[in-house]
Amino acid sequence: MSNLVQRTKSDLDTLFTRFPDIKFDEASNLIEETHDKEHFSSPCSNNTDHDESLLSIQSTSTANTTPLRPMPRAAEALDVPNLADFLQHVDSTDLPAICKDWLKSLGRQVFDLARILLPTSRDVAGHANSHRQEILDQSRPILVQLQDVDNRLQEQVRNIAYIKSLAPFVVEPAPQDTWTIYRQRAKLIVNYTALPSGTERKALVHLARIFDAYVYHPFLQLLGFDSVDADVQNRTNELYDNIMKLLQSYGQWWKGMKSIRYDYMLPLMRRIRSSPEILREIKEFEKAKEAARAVIGNVDAPGMQPVDRSVLRQLNAKSPGLMHALLPASRIETDEER
Known part of the structure; x- marks a missing residue:
């Protein structure tokens, strides 16, 4: 030594x-x-x-x-994501127009925040503090949008946990109940959940990289050689935390729906496909459903014609209480009225 x-x-x-x-x-x-x-x-x-x-x-x-405390030379331009590339990427996706507009708008807001937060010249002393209120005003809508989206993602996560707690997802179905349980689970999934999008998730990751490149990483460099107002520091950290939380919530939603598919639906589907009895039951069910639809659309089908009035008179005479329960009073004729 x-x-x-x-x-x-x-x-x-x-x-x-x-x-x-x-x-x-x-x-x-x-x-x-x-x-x-x-x-x-x-x-x-x-x-x-x-x-x-x-x-x-x-x-x-x-x-x-040791916390990251970069030297001033580290603030030089890095190979970072570009806003123009992000906007072009969003436009090229198959996402709904409302989703594209929101992503592009948020990307532009992040870029505008970076222009206010960070100095454009070497004179950095006091820049953030002199623009304190403008920075807080510009960042507030971004924070609200991130929190709103995260709340909706967390709602999806809660819905997944809710349907998993219901009987169709808890019970182990007997062979004769497999098809019924499968349909009940499918109905709950449709009514309470939505499918995440891989394209949307990638776009959000790209947005997070835009925020890190334009706002958060340069902001950390700024802290190395300038005293920044505490409110500005807290707001910038809050934005970073929320965009990271949004990605985490999207991942939870993604894993939750993946769990429903692989742990609850696919095992039943395999069991159904391997059982001739269940497949025969499904075939009979579909046949009966089609027959019912045909009857509903055909006024001449059995059971769809109006009841003969003589039948109503006989029923009324034998059991007036039943007729009063089934028909409005104005439709029931008494012997005196006839």
Whole structure:
């Protein structure tokens, strides 16, 4: 260890005290000599990780836990997503027009926020603070939209949990009930849930990358060499948290519907297809349904003709209480009226 940074016994004891759950060996080389004083543990390491200052020695932070604190040169232009490419991508999808318009509008709002939040010149001191209210006003509609969409996604997640708690999804159907349970589950799925879109999900991921490239990443760079108002910091972090939460909620919706398909519907479908008795039952059911539809549309079909008045008179004479229950009073003729 002759070439390593020399530490006193008290320094090492202090270090061991801060990491009681880790078994260190003073006699072993914890760090390879080639990595001494280098940023070897994390890309987020900063220039103070291996300082010889008392502050560095007593710090509870290591290179793995040091917050990102980029140097000013890191604020140079990176290979990042482009707003024009995002808008073109959204236009080329098969999403509904209302969905396309919302995505493009939100992308433009993010771009407008970036122009206000970040300085366009090297003179960065006080820029964000001098535009504080404008930044808050511009970011508020974005935040509201993100929260609204996330609420709707969470509603889908709750609906999935709800139908899974109902009897058709809980019971293990007997062979004779398989087709009935399958139809009941399908009806609940149609009534309470919607299908997520892979195209929409990819567009939201693209939007999140636009926000990170135009707003959040440059904002983190700005914090490295300028004092930013606390409200502006909180709002920017809140936007980032909400767009990440939106992606998480979409993923939960996606996994929930995938679970319904693979855990609840496909097993029943396989059981149905492998059972001649169930297939025969389905065939008879469909045949009866078609016959019922044909009867409803044919006034000459049996049972669709008006009841003969003589039959009504006989029923009225034998059981007037029943007739009063089945027909309006104006339709029932008494013996005196006849």
